[in-house]
Amino acid sequence: MQRAEDDVRDALPALYLKLRRFAFTLTGTEDGADDLVQITCERAIRQACQRDPATPLVAWLYSVMNNAWEGERELPPNTEPVSEIPDHDYRSTMVFEDRLMLRSVRRKILDLPEEQRSVVTLVGLEGFSYKETAEMLGIRIGTVMSRLFRGRHALSRMIDMPSRRSVAGQDL
Template sequence: MRAQAPINDESAQMVACLPRLRRYARALVGERSGADDLVQDTCERAWARLHTWRQGSDMRAWLFGIMHNLHVDQRRKPGLATTPIDDTGFEASTRATQADALEIRDLETALAQLPVEQREVLLLIALEDMSYEEVARTLGIPSGTVMSRLSRGREKLRAQMQGRPQVNSLKVVK
């Protein structure tokens, strides 16, 4: 029986961020196994580069930045052909009513139809409760871009959920 290494402050902070990392990864990737892989890759990279984390800074934002970069890299490279495993038998919770399940499904569908840039900002602010500045640092974009993407993403999501046709607000200038 091996003795376990004592858990230091950085380890405890990283472990505390796991539920949020997993939730954000699930929303980004859309399926459980891919999200779990993304979280594992994020933790592996963070652990290997823990010396680059500035003591006293927000570890959550640092981890989300790593996850964002990994996700972008994974989207860019072609993936292997895989066969998904049916894991529906492992679901423990059920929705309270059919209407709840339909609304959640519609929301997931509407989120998936948003451009990736808008979906990332919307999820980090609404789901992860990050500030505009934290999102800007995490994604490496200006705060104004965060606000713009959030506004456009919310409007598109609202229109999709209400069944309104999406109107392109861009105008052709001659």
């Protein structure tokens, strides 16, 4: 039992950025993400002996986080939502235009309904399979596919939608 706790505790620092990015996707705020990561880490250490070794640790942690988020809707009051998901660890190899596009997409992800945000983040940004995502979120694969479809469709509309400008009171 102590060995399982130690293994999880030792792995958490290397997974912090991934956990925080997913937490931010769920909560939409920096403070909320910090709180959710803290709750997740505490629960993961306490529940380490319940983890199935066949499940990748990061997938199990996302599942613990999602369960915490579902059960902890009354997190402490948060600050105003920020306008984008933090860049963190995947910006170093991208060209400038790609980073701008990714930043724009991440901002738009925050405008999606929560259930779509989590699926789009896990499948689209983190690269998990539909099956892994379904297991982490405790939903069916068909639900993952439909939420992902709706989320991608909504993102596509948000990103491709030209901005309307007004000239002398006339919409263009």
